Amino acid sequence: MVDLIRETAFRLYQRLELREPQLTYLFLELTRRCNLRCLHCGSDCQASSTAAELTTESWCKIISYVAERFGRQVTFVITGGEPLVHPDLCAVAGHIASLGMRWGMVTNGMALTRERLAALCERGLYSITLSLDGQTASHNTLRNHPHAFAKVVEALAMVGDSAIPMKDVVTCVYPANLGELDEVAEILIDRRIPAWRLFRIFPIGRAASDPSLMLTHAQTWQLLDWIAERRPQLAKRGLKVNASCEGYVPFADDRRIRDQPFFCRAGVNIASVLCDGHITGCTNNDPTFFQGNILHDDLVTVWRERFASYRRRDWVAKTSCRSCPEVQKCNGGSIHLWRLGAEAPAFCYCPRPTAPSALDSGRGRRR
Numbered sequence: 001m002v003d004l005i006r007e008t009a010f011r012l013y014q015r016l017e018l019r020e021p022q023l024t025y026l027f028l029e030l031t032r033r034c035n036l037r038c039l040h041c042g043s044d045c046q047a048s049s050t051a052a053e054l055t056t057e058s059w060c061k062i063i064s065y066v067a068e069r070f071g072r073q074v075t076f077v078i079t080g081g082e083p084l085v086h087p088d089l090c091a092v093a094g095h096i097a098s099l100g101m102r103w104g105m106v107t108n109g110m111a112l113t114r115e116r117l118a119a120l121c122e123r124g125l126y127s128i129t130l131s132l133d134g135q136t137a138s139h140n141t142l143r144n145h146p147h148a149f150a151k152v153v154e155a156l157a158m159v160g161d162s163a164i165p166m167k168d169v170v171t172c173v174y175p176a177n178l179g180e181l182d183e184v185a186e187i188l189i190d191r192r193i194p195a196w197r198l199f200r201i202f203p204i205g206r207a208a209s210d211p212s213l214m215l216t217h218a219q220t221w222q223l224l225d226w227i228a229e230r231r232p233q234l235a236k237r238g239l240k241v242n243a244s245c246e247g248y249v250p251f252a253d254d255r256r257i258r259d260q261p262f263f264c265r266a267g268v269n270i271a272s273v274l275c276d277g278h279i280t281g282c283t284n285n286d287p288t289f290f291q292g293n294i295l296h297d298d299l300v301t302v303w304r305e306r307f308a309s310y311r312r313r314d315w316v317a318k319t320s321c322r323s324c325p326e327v328q329k330c331n332g333g334s335i336h337l338w339r340l341g342a343e344a345p346a347f348c349y350c351p352r353p354t355a356p357s358a359l360d361s362g363r364g365r366r367r
Helices: 002-019 056-069 089-098 114-122 136-143 148-161 178-190 205-209 217-236 251-257 299-305 314-318
Strands: 025-029 075-079 103-107 125-131 166-173 195-200 240-243 270-273 278-280
Touching: 002 251, 025 056, 056 089, 056 299, 075 089, 075 125, 089 103, 089 114, 114 125, 114 148, 125 148, 136 148, 148 166, 148 178, 166 178, 178 195, 178 217, 195 217, 217 240, 217 251, 270 299
Parallel strands: 025 075, 025 270, 075 103, 103 125, 125 166, 166 195, 195 240
Antiparallel strands: 270 278
16 A cells, blocks of 8 residues: 555656656766777767767857756766766866856766866766776676776775765676676775666667677566665665666566666656767667757757657557556656667566566565
8 A cells, every 4th residue: 555655646746747847967978989898888989989079169058058048957967988088078067167057977987096086076076977897807898998897996996085975886787797796785885885776788889789798587687686685784884776767667666676766757857968969868868869959959949849759658659568557657668778660678677577586575585
């Protein structure tokens, strides 16, 4: 009964959000250049990207426009590629700070030094997200670099020592690191990282052609079981653990693996401007969901009038999801798992495995 009341209240809240969408986070893909060539990269990032990139002047104009037209409550998230390889990262960050607005950054940590971190903190760095994908071998394999693990662990220590208000780590879970999550948790606790999100690698970009990186349906629920079991223990030790924002699961299961129930906010509270100017929901959305280009389209108009495919989801009724008993609740799930016009998402968490699980009983199993 308690779950039913909570779910009913959440569905009402969700409908209100969809009725009056407010831009809360704007992701800025500053560059597609990167100092790694990760096996699972969704954007095929590399050291010398051929993608056209907006100028620093253009980024500053976009930021000022957002402050003027959407208000200064919008938070910017600088991403890539790898934002630390952009020569004017500090200039862009400083412009955001000069307007009294918050900004954060997603980085692989390879180029993070104490000096660079201090410079970014001086420019108002409010949040930072790093990636740690297992122990040495599994992290280095996925990141395709022999020193990636050592570099990110060094970066984690710097970030853990910092006064940055929000700091967290994401882990891209694949078969090689599924059994290493307890060890990753210890690394994060030792370095005073307070929050951890776990993602299942999804089949886009380079990962689409490498099935060895994909968890099976059963392995995916093994991951969810692990989260459900470990969350209370790790929270007592100062590490808040959440399943990623991807993937609808039934509400009773959801509340054991996440602080907030699943709600794909792409195009509802989140938008992105890619390095070539394209406007979309999240940076990993398929190009079929692009809604315009900042070089010739007005962002306010795009936000108000062109995000129907994200908010109405009427296209879901034309897919295989239409016959699913959960479709009225999940509404197709995460946008980044779809190509508009496809018959089905790239992955679906439902149905639950029929075998008993930690999520079914609310009690974990030791592994």
